[in-house]
Amino acid sequence: MNKIRITRRTTMAGSVALLANPAIVRAQADPIKLATLTPLTGAGGPYGPVMAKAAASVVEEVNKAGGVLGRRIVLVSEDDQTNPEAAVRAARKLIDVDKVTAIMGTWASSVTTAVAPLCWESKTFLCTVSGADSITLLPHQGYLIRTQPNSRLQVTRVGEFILSLGAKKAFTMIPQTPFTQSTFDVLNQVLPKGGATHQSLIYDDKKTTYRTEVDQALRTSPDVILANGYTPDTVVLLKDLYRAGFKGKILGFAYSINQKLVDQIGQNEVVEGVYTFAPSSAEGGSAYEKVKVAVGSANPDPYTCQVYDHVNMVLMAIAVGKAASGEAIKDNIRKVTQGSGKSVDNAVDGLKAIAAGEKVDYSGASGPCDFDEKGDILDCKFRYEQIKGGKFTLVKIA
Amino acid sequence: MLSYLLFIATIGGIYGLLALSLNLIWGGAGMVNLGLAGFFAVGAYASALLTTAGQAPIAAGWLVAFVAAGIAGLTVTLSTTRLREDYLAIVTLGFAEVVRLVAANEIWLTRGTDGISGIPGPWKRALGPDFNGVYFLIVLGVLLVVFFVVRRIDRAPYGRALRAIREDAQVAEVAGKNVLRFKTEAFALSAAIAGLAGALYGHFTSYIAPDLFLPLITVYIFLAVASGGTGRPAGALVGAYLVMALLESSRFFVEGIPGVTAVQRAALKELLIAVALIVVLRLKPSGVLPERIPPAPRSS
Numbered sequence: 001m002n003k004i005r006i007t008r009r010t011t012m013a014g015s016v017a018l019l020a021n022p023a024i025v026r027a028q029a030d031p032i033k034l035a036t037l038t039p040l041t042g043a044g045g046p047y048g049p050v051m052a053k054a055a056a057s058v059v060e061e062v063n064k065a066g067g068v069l070g071r072r073i074v075l076v077s078e079d080d081q082t083n084p085e086a087a088v089r090a091a092r093k094l095i096d097v098d099k100v101t102a103i104m105g106t107w108a109s110s111v112t113t114a115v116a117p118l119c120w121e122s123k124t125f126l127c128t129v130s131g132a133d134s135i136t137l138l139p140h141q142g143y144l145i146r147t148q149p150n151s152r153l154q155v156t157r158v159g160e161f162i163l164s165l166g167a168k169k170a171f172t173m174i175p176q177t178p179f180t181q182s183t184f185d186v187l188n189q190v191l192p193k194g195g196a197t198h199q200s201l202i203y204d205d206k207k208t209t210y211r212t213e214v215d216q217a218l219r220t221s222p223d224v225i226l227a228n229g230y231t232p233d234t235v236v237l238l239k240d241l242y243r244a245g246f247k248g249k250i251l252g253f254a255y256s257i258n259q260k261l262v263d264q265i266g267q268n269e270v271v272e273g274v275y276t277f278a279p280s281s282a283e284g285g286s287a288y289e290k291v292k293v294a295v296g297s298a299n300p301d302p303y304t305c306q307v308y309d310h311v312n313m314v315l316m317a318i319a320v321g322k323a324a325s326g327e328a329i330k331d332n333i334r335k336v337t338q339g340s341g342k343s344v345d346n347a348v349d350g351l352k353a354i355a356a357g358e359k360v361d362y363s364g365a366s367g368p369c370d371f372d373e374k375g376d377i378l379d380c381k382f383r384y385e386q387i388k389g390g391k392f393t394l395v396k397i398a
Numbered sequence: 399m400l401s402y403l404l405f406i407a408t409i410g411g412i413y414g415l416l417a418l419s420l421n422l423i424w425g426g427a428g429m430v431n432l433g434l435a436g437f438f439a440v441g442a443y444a445s446a447l448l449t450t451a452g453q454a455p456i457a458a459g460w461l462v463a464f465v466a467a468g469i470a471g472l473t474v475t476l477s478t479t480r481l482r483e484d485y486l487a488i489v490t491l492g493f494a495e496v497v498r499l500v501a502a503n504e505i506w507l508t509r510g511t512d513g514i515s516g517i518p519g520p521w522k523r524a525l526g527p528d529f530n531g532v533y534f535l536i537v538l539g540v541l542l543v544v545f546f547v548v549r550r551i552d553r554a555p556y557g558r559a560l561r562a563i564r565e566d567a568q569v570a571e572v573a574g575k576n577v578l579r580f581k582t583e584a585f586a587l588s589a590a591i592a593g594l595a596g597a598l599y600g601h602f603t604s605y606i607a608p609d610l611f612l613p614l615i616t617v618y619i620f621l622a623v624a625s626g627g628t629g630r631p632a633g634a635l636v637g638a639y640l641v642m643a644l645l646e647s648s649r650f651f652v653e654g655i656p657g658v659t660a661v662q663r664a665a666l667k668e669l670l671i672a673v674a675l676i677v678v679l680r681l682k683p684s685g686v687l688p689e690r691i692p693p694a695p696r697s698s
Binding site: 096117 | 399400401402405406409499502510511512513515516603604605607609610612615645646649659660661663664665667668
């Protein structure tokens with residue numbers, strides 16, 4: 001065993017060799033480089049892989065149709081591990097080594113906030129699906145847009161839905177997240193207006209049981225509970241609510257109450273009648289149909305639709321700006337997403353129109369994709385579902 | 399590419415400081431500190447708050463981070479004087495989680511899970527793209543100073559006393575060493591170094607949030623010290639850069655593999671890191687640079 005010796009020198013040489021190796025692979029004729037930075041592992045793991053796939057499908061289509069500005073598109077997919085420390089390292093690699101012009105699909109709010117400064121400092125464009133209000137308030141100088149409605153808008157709609165369920169006493173159970181405070185603020189405003197009272201508690205999302213929290217909530221005898229966590233903690237919470245014999249209505253966000261949660265709970269009666277809520281994709285729209293085919297799923301989630309839109313918008317902005325740079329994207333992204341141009345639903349058609357000197361207005365899979373000057377979307381529809389017999393059934397899209 | 403390498407070298411240097419901190423207390427005095435991320439966080443928050451909300455100069459922030467984490471370390475050891483081994487490990491792990499939860503929930507002070515953004519970097523505006531390079535030199539400077547200090551401690555009679563406590567605290571006590579004093583001092587210094595590392599991290603990336611201080615970072619540093627060589631400062635340093643090199647180079651390595659999806663690539667990357675560390679520890683069970691215990695000076 002002693003024959004192989006790992007010395008400082010061999011270790012160093014090995015690491016350097018590892019670092020140097022792909023330089024040979026990477027040497028190619030000047031393609032346009034874009035990146036996805038989605039959570040392939042960690043809490044966002046259920047979403048990131050499909051998002052990366054959707055982005056890759058757009059790039060493939062555009063490359064088949066001849067690329068942008070006569071150049072091929074190369075998409076680099078990195079894993080943000082749903083962890084800001086790992087995400088910063090990955091983003092640094094994308095910016096400095098791959099020299100990408102845009103990073104798309106950051107999911108967790110903490111990841112987006114950590115990565116955003118690197119992007120605006122290096123003039124790299126960032127498209128995100130994170131919902132925290134604080135993100136578009138960062139001094140991003142225009143280098144950031146998001147396709148997810150901010151939490152204030154979302155929670156207002158949730159509040160209105162709770163009222164429409166006939167609630168008199170609503171209770172919110174939520175872990176500490178970047179949108180916790182704004183959730184309370186908005187609900188405390190919306191619910192009393194509709195004649196309902198609102199109480200809430202913050203729980204720790206890493207706990208393995210929520211019996212005390214459930215007891216605390218049920219003491220106020222609520223008729224609607226908003227379970228506003230992520231999937232792993234909501235699994236435990238819903239089980240504990242069922243055990244405690246809660247008979248009222250339960251409502252949660254579709255990013256946590258999803259098929260995965262139903263499968264993990266494994267007993268349909270626990271989740272029977274639970275309502276879910278999500279920003280709606282532009283279902284029935286032609287872009288949405290394309291996403292369905294691209295990812296091979298009958299109902300792609302909103303994040304997948306959003307990242308699909310990111311790539312389309314970025315590519316068209318590059319074409320209009322006639323330059324593959326973050327600056328060109330920043331200056332031109334609103335020229336392809338809003339205004340009075342020809343309505344297009346994918347970059348291939350859009351690029352043709354742009355080449356023909358036409359103006360375009362992109363309407364994507366996630367919605368109309370129009371942005372205000374801060375980078376927030378202007379308009380969005382929401383989708384309400386209810387679980388019946390372990391299946392999600394549509395209540396309404398409004 | 400250069401600025402990426404500088405970035406990684408800087409983060410590696412910060413990991414190196416953490417590894418030196420852990421080595422001092424774990425390798426030196428044999429106290430298992432699973433709360434490293436907590437002290438890292440205390441330092442990061444102390445400096446970030448002082449320089450953003452308090453408008454203090456960055457150097458003052460670093461100094462306060464060093465002191466604040468040191469005081470936190472002192473508090474933890476003094477409240478756990480009768481705990482050893484596993485029990486100390488549990489308490490320190492608890493401490494780190496408490497710090498993280500306080501950071502997440504005391505919104506008035508820490509801005510909660512939004513985190514603190516816009517932490518100033520030294521001469522960042524004036525330096526522009528050279529910032530990474532200059533900051534690397536700063537971190538390298540701090541790292542070298544800390545390295546020589548802990549190596550001096552390691553080789554001094556003080557370090558010998560610590561090692562005696564590690565091997566058998568009772569015997570050390572019998573030999574007339576004030577075990578509690580040695581332990582508290584070493585732990586406080588170790589915590590202070592971790593806090594300084596936290597401050598350096600915050601001012602480098604300009605953003606900190608509670609999510610940064612998950613126990614994962616403690617695990618990375620334990621891996622670094624174990625693979626580099628427990629009980630030897632140079633080993634800890636090599637280990638930190640080894641872990642960082644693995645974390646980052648695996649990224650490029652999997653990129654070259656054709657025909658795998660992005661998810662498989664991410665999984666392969668994790669697998670590769672694990673395998674590499676297992677191989678290192680299989681071939682070098684006591685680390686790349688194992689501990690060297692100098693012979694005791696002869697009494698004349």
